[in-house]
Amino acid sequence: MNTQIAARSATTAAIVVCTPLDFGHLAMTIHRLRPLGEAQAQVSNCTTTGLRTQLAPPATRHYPHLHMNQDLWTSVDRFLTDTLIHPDQALDEAMRANRDAGLPAIDVAPNQGKLLHLVARIHKAKRILEVGTLGGYSTIWLARALPPDGKLVTLELNPTHAQVAAANINRAGLSSLVDIRVGPALESLASLHEEHAFPFDLIFLDADKPNNPVYLEWAIKLSRPGTVIIGDNVIRDGAILDPNSTDPVVSGTRTFVERLGTHPRLDATALQTVGSRGYDGFAIAIVNE
Ligand code: SAH
Numbered sequence: 001m002n003t004q005i006a007a008r009s010a011t012t013a014a015i016v017v018c019t020p021l022d023f024g025h026l027a028m029t030i031h032r033l034r035p036l037g038e039a040q041a042q043v044s045n046c047t048t049t050g051l052r053t054q055l056a057p058p059a060t061r062h063y064p065h066l067h068m069n070q071d072l073w074t075s076v077d078r079f080l081t082d083t084l085i086h087p088d089q090a091l092d093e094a095m096r097a098n099r100d101a102g103l104p105a106i107d108v109a110p111n112q113g114k115l116l117h118l119v120a121r122i123h124k125a126k127r128i129l130e131v132g133t134l135g136g137y138s139t140i141w142l143a144r145a146l147p148p149d150g151k152l153v154t155l156e157l158n159p160t161h162a163q164v165a166a167a168n169i170n171r172a173g174l175s176s177l178v179d180i181r182v183g184p185a186l187e188s189l190a191s192l193h194e195e196h197a198f199p200f201d202l203i204f205l206d207a208d209k210p211n212n213p214v215y216l217e218w219a220i221k222l223s224r225p226g227t228v229i230i231g232d233n234v235i236r237d238g239a240i241l242d243p244n245s246t247d248p249v250v251s252g253t254r255t256f257v258e259r260l261g262t263h264p265r266l267d268a269t270a271l272q273t274v275g276s277r278g279y280d281g282f283a284i285a286i287v288n289e
């Protein structure tokens, strides 16, 4: 059964058709709306991935008031994006292609993508590994931080996602820098290790969250002292607080963060974020000697 939710903010107006448990997707849908006057309404069926439907229920059950400030967060993100992030044809076209292909709107937000880009540049990363490509939005941000002789390897399970990403990356003129490997990331990570295709300077973990503790082990294996590891979506509406959760997304994320804290070779922190992608967070770690 669908519920109609009308969402309004200073710059957007939307009518979103959404199942109650998919309320988190409202944020993402609002973000994609054009300014008032250009588009008054947009309809979304709030297509979900398995991951999102696993993520949403515990948060909405435990913290039903959470999305109270979503309009504000979205408006502030819009201001920051308009102010700090210049219009960009390749990124805009990628978002449009992702939407047209029916990909879930779970890419990083523009200001998050630029954060990844800045970290890669600050770190002078020449070799980047990404786990979870989707349509290549974060891939484009990261690959643009590379020098001409740099390399980014991105791992994607879903062949359709990989295909859309390849076209987006090609349109961005980055094909020569980016290697998309299709298949379960656990297999691709093992292959990269076998091929001695490491170390990577920066590793971005953004695929299936239950596997994040295992991805972390692989990331360390594929690292060097000084490698930066970033994990997306470590807060998910605060669901991470529940130590007894039977949701593998929540328990996987908790274990991931706990291991970041206890691993003898890592120094790590995590930040809660709010914005167009809701209430979530990044973890960041550096690999020591
Ligand atoms: N980093 C992207 C978003 C990634 S969304 C961006 O910000 O633009 C997560 C992606 O991980 C999805 O495309 C999903 O298909 C992929 N994924 C899920 N399970 C996976 C697995 N086992 N191996 C590789 N990719 C996986």
Ligand code: DHB
Pocket: 049, 050, 051, 052, 053, 055, 106, 107, 108, 206, 207, 232, 233
């Ligand atoms: C989901 C996955 C992500 O990587 C993300 O950034 C946001 C949402 C999800 O599956 O719901």
Ligand code: MG
Pocket: 106, 107, 108, 206, 232, 233
């Ligand atoms: Mg993510």
